[in-house]
Amino acid sequence: MSNGNNMLNDSYLLQNLAVLRNHLAESYSLVQIQKDNDGEEMWTEQLGESNVPLFGHKHLPLASPKGFLFAEKEALYKFDGETFETILPQVVPKVLFGVQACDLTAIAYQDKFFEFDPYYQKRREHILLVGIDCESPCSNGFCAQVDAGPHVNSSTADLVLSRLKLEGANQLSEWLLIAETEKGLNSIKALALEKADEEHLRLRNKLLEKVKSEFIDYSYINNAIEYLNNNSIPIKLWEELSVRCLSCSGCTNLCPTCSCYSTYEIVNKKPEKTISNSKVLKTETLRVWDSCLFQGFQREASGHNPAQKAAQRVERFWFHKFSDEFLPEFKRYGCVGCGRCEQTCPGTIGVHSVMKRIDQECCS
Amino acid sequence: MLQLTPQTIRIVDVYDDGTHARHFTFEPKGFVHNKPIGIGQFFMLTLPGVGLAPFTYTSIPDKTGRFNALIRKVGHLTEKLFTLRKGDVLGYNGPFGSGWPVDQVKQKKVLIVAGGCGLAPVATTIDYLINNDHSTSVTLLYGARDIESQVLKNERTRWRSKIKLFETLEIGGGGDKQHSGLPTQHLSSVFKYAQHPDIVLTCGPQAMMIAVANNCMDLGLQSTNIWMSIERRMRCGVGLCGHCYVANSYACKQGPTYRYDEFMALENKTVAFQKHQGLFKYC
Numbered sequence: 001m002s003n004g005n006n007m008l009n010d011s012y013l014l015q016n017l018a019v020l021r022n023h024l025a026e027s028y029s030l031v032q033i034q035k036d037n038d039g040e041e042m043w044t045e046q047l048g049e050s051n052v053p054l055f056g057h058k059h060l061p062l063a064s065p066k067g068f069l070f071a072e073k074e075a076l077y078k079f080d081g082e083t084f085e086t087i088l089p090q091v092v093p094k095v096l097f098g099v100q101a102c103d104l105t106a107i108a109y110q111d112k113f114f115e116f117d118p119y120y121q122k123r124r125e126h127i128l129l130v131g132i133d134c135e136s137p138c139s140n141g142f143c144a145q146v147d148a149g150p151h152v153n154s155s156t157a158d159l160v161l162s163r164l165k166l167e168g169a170n171q172l173s174e175w176l177l178i179a180e181t182e183k184g185l186n187s188i189k190a191l192a193l194e195k196a197d198e199e200h201l202r203l204r205n206k207l208l209e210k211v212k213s214e215f216i217d218y219s220y221i222n223n224a225i226e227y228l229n230n231n232s233i234p235i236k237l238w239e240e241l242s243v244r245c246l247s248c249s250g251c252t253n254l255c256p257t258c259s260c261y262s263t264y265e266i267v268n269k270k271p272e273k274t275i276s277n278s279k280v281l282k283t284e285t286l287r288v289w290d291s292c293l294f295q296g297f298q299r300e301a302s303g304h305n306p307a308q309k310a311a312q313r314v315e316r317f318w319f320h321k322f323s324d325e326f327l328p329e330f331k332r333y334g335c336v337g338c339g340r341c342e343q344t345c346p347g348t349i350g351v352h353s354v355m356k357r358i359d360q361e362c363c364s
Numbered sequence: 365m366l367q368l369t370p371q372t373i374r375i376v377d378v379y380d381d382g383t384h385a386r387h388f389t390f391e392p393k394g395f396v397h398n399k400p401i402g403i404g405q406f407f408m409l410t411l412p413g414v415g416l417a418p419f420t421y422t423s424i425p426d427k428t429g430r431f432n433a434l435i436r437k438v439g440h441l442t443e444k445l446f447t448l449r450k451g452d453v454l455g456y457n458g459p460f461g462s463g464w465p466v467d468q469v470k471q472k473k474v475l476i477v478a479g480g481c482g483l484a485p486v487a488t489t490i491d492y493l494i495n496n497d498h499s500t501s502v503t504l505l506y507g508a509r510d511i512e513s514q515v516l517k518n519e520r521t522r523w524r525s526k527i528k529l530f531e532t533l534e535i536g537g538g539g540d541k542q543h544s545g546l547p548t549q550h551l552s553s554v555f556k557y558a559q560h561p562d563i564v565l566t567c568g569p570q571a572m573m574i575a576v577a578n579n580c581m582d583l584g585l586q587s588t589n590i591w592m593s594i595e596r597r598m599r600c601g602v603g604l605c606g607h608c609y610v611a612n613s614y615a616c617k618q619g620p621t622y623r624y625d626e627f628m629a630l631e632n633k634t635v636a637f638q639k640h641q642g643l644f645k646y647c
Contacts, residue, residue, distance in 0.1 A: 079412040081453075083372055083394070084371065084372060084455050116366045116602075117366060118368070235635050235636055235638075238636050239636075260606030261606070262605065263415065263416060263605070267413040285412075287605075290605070290606070292606065297597075298596065298597055298608075298609075300597050301441065302595075304570065304595065306570070306596065306610075312636040312637055314636075315636040316609070320609075325611065326612055
């Protein structure tokens, strides 16, 4: 893995993005951001001819690429009437091309959470991450506030692309390409690329400062995080906020770090003809994304529900994202500042609404 | 890597043991327990085509790998489980979680307070203490709704001659064997009889455990000497599915056995939970 000292050796210049994309597409199935038939920007696996992808900060899809690693629904194991057998995902090498810093930080977070999950890891080991530095803040994003961007955090991608352009300055090259990992370096070995020098890396840092300075004032988020950790937000505020939670699970589905799941069973009702005893059921156990905001998330069979009230569930969600209690394990907060919860919430429990309210009511 | 896929177990014995409760004996089929099972740990049971849920061991596997579980019919999964018979196969995964602090308990006067099916998770502790010659220092206070709903009849018969055993019944009672009322109503007299225990283990409905803990503290016991085993919904047993959270801990990993003060500290990390549990007194 690269670090700051030897990064220079692994940095290259690239004039044409298509060269890299086409090269990687030879060894990997290409996953990139594209518009679907409804015009929605989506992370899409290219099955036929490759289309020109949407790229960069202007195109942060509403859904992160989380599902390519932690599948929205997947089989865990099957039962044939006698024994259980693991069903690991069938995977082909994939390249996620052009992942923004916030989503890469989230992937690094889930890498840690799912470190020993065989299903996640089977997918993960076959994925090459090509990150891209954002050149401007996006509409709901506050990645800089939570150390998740706007430039790709070190060691969160295999390759990083950064556009080398500064207004009023001569453009040195179109793109800086940094190999952050051994895997990334190997993936571009066959390309004859010009090495970048210190000047290019300095320019990248300069651009980072420029983008950071363009974010509007999100200090209410930091104020609210601090207040949250003082554990003194009145219950009344959680109750008021939770009235607006419809338990739609939009936030948890779209949150790139949310990882809760449930399991369910499917029964093959048509036993194979070769099985003489038709009573033998073949079953599969699957897991599917779940949401801690659902009323039944913690409800036990007895009816006892430790999180019966919506206020508890809303508080739980934000505790999980912003509590210092998780720092020893994850070394960062569970929120990467993508703002998707705000974008999707039909009520007012998205990140900006909640943090603004806390700031207004508790911090002033 | 974690193993989410269960192994096959077979039901080798089953009998009714209390209202809507059954005593199961399971036998491993084609595997041996490769990890020692701690007192108070639990396992995940998979009913193919139905689902999976956590259950406690009421006996540690014997030499053949057989173990018992006392299971009450409370929901969809257990309803299906109760239709199974001797010889039927199921999925087993475990052991999971952290159990009772048996090393600490061994040297002390122990009071165990169990309510309803909460007797099941403490059964292995009682047997452990009896088998290790500590039975004279053990007192069990067991509360149930009525005489029919008392569980682990065979075990209690076995224990009765070895440990001090008090039983309470919400309905009925008042005779020689069972006192009437809730276990908490008899706690102070049991405390005296047990010569003021050094440590209390409790398992039952959460509200009962909290009431027991509060009463014990009123009787002079430190919160650090009170342990509880909590129930939570679970879908994995290994800290992944997220359902069993208690603040930043998972009941399937850091629990299901918690020291009372540590559990309270977790609950107090979120204000909505404090209010729900009525715990402001201890903030």
